[in-house]
Amino acid sequence: MKKYSFGFLIVGLLVLLGCQRDDLCPGSTNTTPLLIIRFYDFEAPDEPTPPQNLSIAEIPETETDSLSWATYVDDEGNTVTLRRRSQDSIAIPLRTDQNLTRFYFILDTEIDENGVVTSGNADTLTFSYDLQEEYLNRACSFRRKFINLKVNRTAEEDGQNWIREINIEENNVEDENQAHVSIYF
Template sequence: MKKIGILAAILLFTGFTSCEKDDICVDGDTALLIINFYDFEAEEETEKAVAKLRVVGEGKDTTVDTVVDRTDLKTISIPLRINETSTTYNLISNSADNEDGDETGNTDAVTFNYTTKEVYISRACGYVIHYNDLTSTLTADADNWIKNVEVVETKVENIAVTHVKIYH
C-alpha cells in the first residue's frame, strides 16, 4: 500500500512538472504584410481607401481574403510565401465582373522580395517565419492606378506596424 502511495505521488509530481507555462501558444503566428493606402495627390500624407479592392495572388483564381473582397479599404493584411523569396499580388481597383464573368477592374501587379528566417517561439508554438530585407517592385503598365510603392519597414515580424505604403 505504501508503494502505491509513493507511485501515485511520483505520477502526480511528474504530471504537474512536465507541463510548462508556454504550453499555450499566444504569439505563434507568422506575421502578415501590412499595407496602407494613401492619396498620391495630397500635400500631407492622407490615407485613402481603394474603391472595390480585390487582392489575388499571382497565378491564383481566388482572392486572398473573401471577407474583404471588392470592399473599399484603407489597409490590408496579406501573407507572404514562406518557402519562396518573393510573392506577387495583383491588386485590382474597382473590381467587377462583366457578363462573361471576366474581371473588369484596373489590375496592378506588385512583387515583394525578401529573405526568410525560421524563429523558434516555444514548444507550444513551434517556429514562425520572419521576413527580412523586404523590397517591392511595381510592374509598369499603360494604366497604373498605383503611383508609388514605399517599403517603410524592411522586417516583417509583427502586425503592429505598417510595412508598406501604397500611393494611388
C-alpha cells in the same frame, strides 16, 4: 458496465491532466506576421485613403493553377477574403515556402455571380524577401520573419497603372504593429 465506465473516466482524466501549460500556444503569441499595407491619395499624401472596390489575388505559379484570392484569419478566427474592399489599410499573407509572392491589386473590381472578375484595373506587385525562422517554444514551434523586403510593380504596356508610387516603410516584417508598405494612387 461499471468497470468500463470507471476505465473511461480514468483515461479521460489522464488526457485532461496530461496537457501541461507549455503544450498550448496562447493566442496572444506573435506568430508569422502579415504584411501591412496602407493606401494614400497621391494628390493628398498626408491622410490614408481607401481605394474603392480593391481586390487582391495571388498570382498562380503556373498557367494551370487557378487564381487564389488573398485571405487571412482575423482576431475572431474568421477567414477574410480580400475582394472588393474599401479600406485604407490591409493585411496580406506572404508565402513562407519561397522568397517572393506575386499579387494582382485590382482597383474598381466588378465581379459576376460566379465570382469571376469582369472588369477592373489590375497592377502586378512582386514582393521579394529573405526568410528567417525564429523558434518560439515547444507549443508554438517556429515563426517566419520576412527580412529585406523589396517590392516591384510591373509597368503596364498601356501606361494604365493605378498605383503611382510605392514606399517601403519597414524593411523587416517582424510584427503587425505598423504599416510596412505605403501605396500612393
